Amino acid sequence: AVVSTQSTGSGGSMEVVRAPHKRTRVIASQDEDLEKHIVTPGDVITQNLDFMKSHGTTLGNGHISSTVAGAIHKVDKLVSVRSVSSRYRGEVGDIVVGRITEVQQKKWKVDCGSRLDCQLQLSSVYLPGNVLRRKNLNDELMMREYFSEGDLICAEVAEVGNLDGMLKIHMRTHEKYGKLPEGLLIKVPSVLIKRSKLHFHRLPCNATVILGSNGFVWVGPHFIPEQPIEAISMTLRETIARLGNVIRALAAYGVQLFDTIILTGYDISLKYKVKELLKPEVMEHIAQESYEHSQHQTL
Amino acid sequence: MSSEILSPEGLRCDGRRPQEMRKLKSELGVSEGPDGSAIVEQGYTKVLVSVFGPHECVNRNLRDHEKAIIRCSYNLASFGSGVRKKKMVSDKKSTEVGVMIQNTFEAAVMLDKFPKSQIDIYVQVLQGDGGERCVAINATTLALINAGIPMKDYVCACAATVYQDSVLLDINHLEESSRGPLFMLAVMPRTESIVQLQLDHRLHNDHLDKVVKETIQGCRNIQVLLDRQVKEWTVEAAAAYDIKPRV
Numbered sequence: 249a250v251v252s253t254q255s256t257g258s259g260g261s262m263e264v265v266r267a268p269h270k271r272t273r274v275i276a277s278q279d280e281d282l283e284k285h286i287v288t289p290g291d292v293i294t295q296n297l298d299f300m301k302s303h304g305t306t307l308g309n310g311h312i313s314s315t316v317a318g319a320i321h322k323v324d325k326l327v328s329v330r331s332v333s334s335r336y337r338g339e340v341g342d343i344v345v346g347r348i349t350e351v352q353q354k355k356w357k358v359d360c361g362s363r364l365d366c367q368l369q370l371s372s373v374y375l376p377g378n379v380l381r382r383k384n385l386n387d388e389l390m391m392r393e394y395f396s397e398g399d400l401i402c403a404e405v406a407e408v409g410n411l412d413g414m415l416k417i418h419m420r421t422h423e424k425y426g427k428l429p430e431g432l433l434i435k436v437p438s439v440l441i442k443r444s445k446l447h448f449h450r451l452p453c454n455a456t457v458i459l460g461s462n463g464f465v466w467v468g469p470h471f472i473p474e475q476p477i478e479a480i481s482m483t484l485r486e487t488i489a490r491l492g493n494v495i496r497a498l499a500a501y502g503v504q505l506f507d508t509i510i511l512t513g514y515d516i517s518l519k520y521k522v523k524e525l526l527k528p529e530v531m532e533h534i535a536q537e538s539y540e541h542s543q544h545q546t547l
Numbered sequence: 548m549s550s551e552i553l554s555p556e557g558l559r560c561d562g563r564r565p566q567e568m569r570k571l572k573s574e575l576g577v578s579e580g581p582d583g584s585a586i587v588e589q590g591y592t593k594v595l596v597s598v599f600g601p602h603e604c605v606n607r608n609l610r611d612h613e614k615a616i617i618r619c620s621y622n623l624a625s626f627g628s629g630v631r632k633k634k635m636v637s638d639k640k641s642t643e644v645g646v647m648i649q650n651t652f653e654a655a656v657m658l659d660k661f662p663k664s665q666i667d668i669y670v671q672v673l674q675g676d677g678g679e680r681c682v683a684i685n686a687t688t689l690a691l692i693n694a695g696i697p698m699k700d701y702v703c704a705c706a707a708t709v710y711q712d713s714v715l716l717d718i719n720h721l722e723e724s725s726r727g728p729l730f731m732l733a734v735m736p737r738t739e740s741i742v743q744l745q746l747d748h749r750l751h752n753d754h755l756d757k758v759v760k761e762t763i764q765g766c767r768n769i770q771v772l773l774d775r776q777v778k779e780w781t782v783e784a785a786a787a788y789d790i791k792p793r794v
Contacts, residue, residue, distance in 0.1 A: 282785060285792030288777045289692060290700030290737040306657065306699060308738065315657055315697035317781040319792035330792075332784040334695035335582065335601065349603075357603075363664050365603040412662045439788045502787035 287314040287329055294327065304329030336362045336438035336462040338415040342405040343447040345428070345460035346417070348395050354388060356395055358403075360462045361435065364414045368395075368403060372418030374426070400428040400466065402448075402458055424448050428458070429477050431468020432492045436499035438463035442506065449507040453487050453514065457495075459505055467491045486522055490514065493525035494534060501535035508545070513538040552710045552725050560721050561590070568705075568717040568765060571772045573686075575693040575780045581669075583694025587686035587773075590719055591676035596686040598694045601664035609665070614658035619668040621645040621683065628675045629720075644680055645670070651684060651704075651733050651743040657697040666696060677719035678706045680745070684733050685769060692777055700735035701773060702742055705765035707731075709754045714761040728754075732762045736770040 287293060292311045301307065304316045305328060314320075316331040338344070338360075346360035348368075358366040370391060395401060402425050403417040419425035441459050449457045450470055458466040467488050471477050480488075494513040498505060516537050517525055524530055553559060563569070569590030578584040581597035588594075604610040621644040625632040648670065656666065668690070670683045681704035688702045707716050708727040715722055723729060728750035733743035741763075750758065784790075 282792065283778070283782055285794055286778055286781050286785060288701075288774055288781065289698045290735070292737075304697065306697075313700075313737070315699065316695055317692050317777055319785050319790050321793045323793065330790050331695045331697075332781050332788065332790060333583070333693060359603070363601045363603075363661055437788075439790075502784075504789075 282319070285320045286318070287320055288317045289313075289315050293320060293329070298325060299327040300325050302326050302328035304331055333437070333439075336360065337413065338362055338366075338405045338408055338462070339443075340405055340408060342443065342461035343402065343424075343458070344405060344415075344417060344462045345400065345402050345433070345458055345464035345466050346462070347433075348397050348399045348401065351391050351396060354391075356391070358401065358417065360415070360417075360460070361438065361464060362413075362415060362462060364412060366403075366405075366415040366417045368401070368417050368419075372406065374419055395427060400431075400433060401426065402428055402460070402466070405461075423473065426473035428466055429468060429471050430480070431456075431466050432488055434465045434467070434492055434495050434499070436463045436465060436495065436505065440499055440502065440505050441465075442504055444506065446507070449510075451491075451507070451511060451514075453491075454484055455487050455491055457491065457507065457510060459507075465495055465505070467495070490517060490522045490525065493517070493522060497525060497531035497534045498538060500531055501539075503535050503539050509538050509542045512541045516541075550721070552722060552727075553713060553715070557713075559715060561719060565713045565715050566761060566764075568768055569719070571769065573689060573773060573776045575689055575777065581690075581694070583690040583692070583696070585686050585689035585693055586673075587682050587689060589678060589682050589685075589717065591674055592678055592682045592719075593672075593674040594679065594682045594686045595671045595673055596683065596690040597669045597671075598666065598687070598690040598696070599669075600666035600694070601661040601696065602667075604663055604665040606665075610663055613662050615656075615661035615664040615666055617649045617652055617656065617658070617666045617668065619645040619649040619652075619670065619687075621648060621670045621672075623672040623675060623679070627672045644683070647680070647743065647745070648683060648687060651702060652687060652691070652698075654742045655688075655698045655700065655702045655735060656691065657699065660697060666691075675720070677721070677723045678717060678731075680704065681706050681717075681731060681733075684743070685773060689773060689777065693780075700738045701770045702733055702735055703766040703769040703773065704731060704733035704743070705762050705769060707758055707762045707765065709750065709758060712754075714754070714758050716761055716765045728758075730758050730762060732759070732766060734763055734766045736763075736767045 291314045295311045306315050314329045318329045318331040321328045321330050344360045346358035349359045350357035354370045356368040360366050403419050405415050406418040407416040447459045456470050494517050513534050572588040575585050577586050583598040586595045601615050621641045672679050684704035707730045708718050729747035731745040734741050
């Protein structure tokens with residue numbers, strides 16, 4: 249509910265009080281049996297101890313029980329529970345966007361929203377001038393010149409640690425990976441970004457969107473790594489802000505993110521002012537219409 | 548509301564019977580910033596818990612290479628009690644409750660799945676009308692489930708007192724202020740283990756068995772209600788995020 253008051257003096261309407269807006273899911277449950285296979289921590293999954301336990305399960309007193317809230321997954325003799333919410337768990341080959349948190353000896357620590365900070369080794373980074381060579385002592389001392397604390401980078405997951413799940417990231421080619429210039433970072437649930445061939449999208453509206461598999465989405469101007477970017481005009485700033493708000497709206501209502509749906513949302517949002525896109529009703533409208541549009545397209 | 552703890556008809560000051568619990572309302576995922584959050588209301592006591600993690604343990608001295616560590620901060624809002632709280636700095640009692648909650652969940656959370664990480668629990672008591680510690684533990688359970696942090700079972704807590712040989716469950720502020728014993732239990736209902744026990748003032752040995760039995764039942768009742776809310780949230784989220792079961 250929205251309560252607005254008319255201010256008689258200036259003649260414009262002024263919204264003073266807004267009641268909280270109850271967020272409803274855009275994608276409703278279509279499976280009536282879903283409830284039967286949903287478990288919560290402590291729920292018994294099976295009394296049959298022949299099953300091999302995987303993620304989300306534990307051995308109780310003569311039974312296998314769940315440790316998270318999610319859906320049961322049984323494949324042959326392997327039983328697991330797919331949690332409905334969790335931090336990003338990386339896989340080799342994922343493209344991630346991260347923020348440098350620490351500069352250590354011969355490596356950087358990067359925050360990409362996973363359970364542990366990622367590691368970026370000095371040896372897996374291209375030096376300015378597109379050079380990949382053996383790093384010497386001088387390079388070690390100059391690490392802060394390349395990436396320092398607070399910088400945003402785009403990289404690829406090279407390895408997933410066996411014991412602790414810590415990710416090792418690298419920058420394999422020069423054109424796409426590296427330090428990101430000025431732009432907008434939006435954090436969305438990582439489950440909303442499906443793994444696909446392309447994560448780096450140069451959109452026709454003069455902006456670039458990078459959909460990191462870890463749920464970090466970067467929106468900014470077109471850029472070539474290492475090359476200075478020209479001053480960003482007001483119209484481009486508005487475009488970037490608009491794209492950012494559209495992404496926030498889609499994510500708030502649980503819609504999967506990919507380039508076509510973002511562009512659809514962008515087109516639908518053009519009839520509103522950029523700041524109006526932050527209103528819950530507008531966000532719901534954009535999410536709903538973009539989702540329906542994308543469903544029609546796939547059919 | 549009368550001011551007698553237990554009337555001759557067997558009614559408490561808010562009209563409840565001795566074994567009757569307060570009305571419980573809960574909600575998961577109330578904040579967007581934290582990994583997990585929940586609000587639990589039992590009667591007029593309302594607690595908000597936010598959970599961050601597991602994430603990198605920034606303090607090298609506290610980092611454990613074999614399991615995650617839990618840090619808990621308990622805070623009563625200045626508007627949360629009858630008299631406005633003037634001190635904004637954390638006091639001894641708040642620190643103690645924070646450590647108690649930390650110890651409670653160290654027993655329930657599967658910490659060895661996340662070596663070198665840290666889980667932060669922020670407890671904010673928005674309204675305190677008795678049993679704040681119990682509601683805090685119940686809300687923390689929901690917030691941890693909301694964050695997807697694996698736990699052996701729910702941790703449900705309930706407080707009780709004894710008055711004229713009757714066990715009063717889920718006590719409110721007025722009943723807490725009486726000179727009777729304050730008995731709090733936190734249990735994992737399905738695994739039937741007690742994770743936390745707190746006793747203030749004095750409890751007669753003759754009453755012990757009765758109080759323990761009633762309080763465990765109270766915790767079981769809470770678990771059923773919390774589970775209903777969690778299942779509702781899980782079904783919605785599974786549909787929205789396209790997580791299909793496979794049986």
